[in-house]
Amino acid sequence: MAGYFTNILSGTKSLLVGLSITQREFFKKPVTLQYPWESLEMTPRYRGHIQLVKDGETGTHKCISCGLCDKGCPSGCITVKGEKQEGVKVKVLVRYDLDFTKCSLCGQCIDNCKPGAIEFSKEYNLASTRKEDFYYDLLKRLKEQK
């Protein structure tokens, strides 16, 4: 019988201790971010979808259309098209397509890229109901960045 009452007492005490903890928390400032009104700045290493790096000197991309990003991609979401042009030693990039619906952001394309022509973007507010919105023409995107 004595155990019965000590159980009730210790049980009530444990509940009161818990309540005091939650009550203290009640008066603290919120730890969450009020999202639509505030938003986070992404860290420099944040992995968004890839994009072409803009070369500060030439004002254009550094891609030599070697296709190593395409070959190294586990999901096959990159298509690079380059063509020979007169007077230029390397192939000239004419199209760089990314199918972001398949991408798993592993970063192997960036590891493979010798000239450092691609990087992760910092975009994270991506939402759409249409699949086509995630097929990116990165060359066009680079030109629009100006």
Next chain:
Amino acid sequence: MSSQTASQNKEHFEINLGPQHPATHGVLRVKLLMDGEYVVDAEPVLGYIHRMHELMGENRTWAKYLPNMGRLDYLSALSYNLGYVELVEKMAAIEVPERAEYIRVITTEMNRISSHLLWFGAFVLDLGGFTPLLYAFDDREHILDLLESVTGSRLTYCYFRFGGCSNDVEDEFLTGCLTFIKRLRSRMPMYHNLVTKNVILMQRLEGVGPVSAEMCRKYGATGPVLRGSGINYDVRKNEPYSVYPEFDFDVPVYNECDSMARYMVRMDEMDQCMRIIEQAIAKIPEGPVMAAKVPKMIKPAAGDYYHAVEAARGTFAIRAVSEGKNQAYRMKLRSPTFSNLSLFQEASKGMLLADALAFMGSIDLVIPEIDR
């Protein structure tokens, strides 16, 4: 008991737990044969999110299989990353620089804490307590921010590479880890006061869901389930890999074999993770984070290879058979939760339905890893 003979009893009825049920934490379906409030038989039905990860390992190159590792157990993805890269390094005899090994240990242990924190919140949520989940997520958020600043992603990491890590860590990350450890240490007594010593939780867990050591052996259960049954087995101690032998840490073991024991193992494990991280940060050497010579196309010598690591839920092991080509002939993933779930059918017999759910929570299931 097969469900056919059991269902001949007219008092029995069948209900489906899942595939869409919050307590199963994913698309797991358990066919329950009930006698009133009591479980007569529980048959897990798997395969709802089977994605053929093993087959994918057999038809793509070694490097292209890397991102798959983050999609098995998405809550402790780095342990799986580690298991796979260490296996391939063993196969191709790639030497990993020491700094990279230390970074791997620090990030993996941080990931283990975040996984246990999420389990803690979700488990108490299963039992009907909502508040601790929010507190645990508050702490977990700090880990995710720290890991994001290094790996670039928050959940499905793909950070380790054959021969090292994809990038170095800054001092801010290391000091951030220490600040976080200080914070979590100060919060642990709060968690124990709020949850562990709570009378309702104690009565829901103590003596519920007995899993004997013999049953663990029978089903191959590992991790906190095994350690909660009184067996001191941790791959980090028993088959050491990476730089774990250099750290001084204990393996928490409880002999009670009930849900409370498994709960306590995980809570104590977080303390041990913090000890490992502190020691690793104190000892981390300078140097490169990638091996100097990593072959572009990895073609390991023909043979049968096996490597096991301690993930947050138990022993994760990979067996790969190589034919000397750039992709595996056979890739077998041994996932801890699959074995841990297997004992549910036997252990849950005769339990009350509410206890069976508490027991399921204490096994800590991650369904994508069971189905692979």
